[in-house]
Amino acid sequence: MSDNRSAHCEKDVPQAGKLYLYMNSILSTKVSIHITEVGQTTQQNLEEALIERVSKKCMEEGYIRPKSIRIQTYSAGTVRADNIDFHVVYHCQVANPVEGQVLEATVKTITKAGIHSQCIDPDGNIPITIFIARDHHPHSQEFQNIKEGDQIFACVIGTRYELNDPYICVIAKLIPTKYSSKFQNRRIRIKGGEMDNDPQTV
Template identity: 40%
Template sequence: MTSRQNIYSKSILTKRINLPIKSINRKLDETLKKKIVETCEGKCVSEGYIKTDSYKFISKSCGVIQGNTININVVFECEICLPVEGMIFSCIIKNKTKAGIRAEIDEDPSPVIIFIARDHHNNNQTFIKANEGDTINVSVIGQRYELNDKYISVIGEIKSGEITQPKLSIN
């Protein structure tokens, strides 16, 4: 199991940004970046979850004036997380209850919250032995998110295999 997994893919997106005319000045690129960062990064958009601090400006349109605002199309590159069925995550168990397990990717903030139902794991020894803090491999069964969510909810299934216990350090 690798220590760093790449759950993101680079994408080029186009977003329409509406700005008041008074904000058009020499620092337009900074204003556009600030607007995109506050409306898109660390949130779910129609394409998936956009990773924080992954914005990279590519280009912008001239802009169209409509009343007191100007509409500018901004093209930018970013990293997007969109889990698909069959994708395998290495994740840390955060909570185990009678209903199942809630786990997260070892990243802050975690772009996905993984729910593993007890009903899908009858007599599965890996599921039974798993405890909070352990690292497990999970296969995606399905995912769900809405616009502006802070994470993608994933229903997963434990892949049979080893459980990695957290390492204790004594200082």
């Protein structure tokens, strides 16, 4: 990754904003179900087919959070052999970190190359794994003192994922402790386990 990206992280870290993992999103796609599944339970059957296809995986928009998918509307069906195709609009929560975003993570392993950590949501899902390169912190005693199981904050430098991947891979820089306190009380939670009206959530 370029030095400009690293400088961007260092520049933005002190200006703490809301800390979030998922964002509420409205997406659309085509869903097919067997002709025998069309009837009084059409929406339920469409939702089950949609969940099986996109939940806990990376789609084009990012990682789709399990148990967050709710169909809002669906079109009239189009017959295709023994199946019926529907255009479905659905509400879900998506993780897709961007450059400069701050993430909280749990340190999983530490190697000569660097720190491997995970973003774990309240349900135990791991939508994001983070690698923090030792080469980016050549003179950091704080980096040297980190242990497995520690909670850390990191600034995103870059991301990578492909369709149907089980998580998003992130390259990041460690945020020093002197800045971490700015993010401690800025986590956004979902009350009662349901999605709220804020477009940014856990």
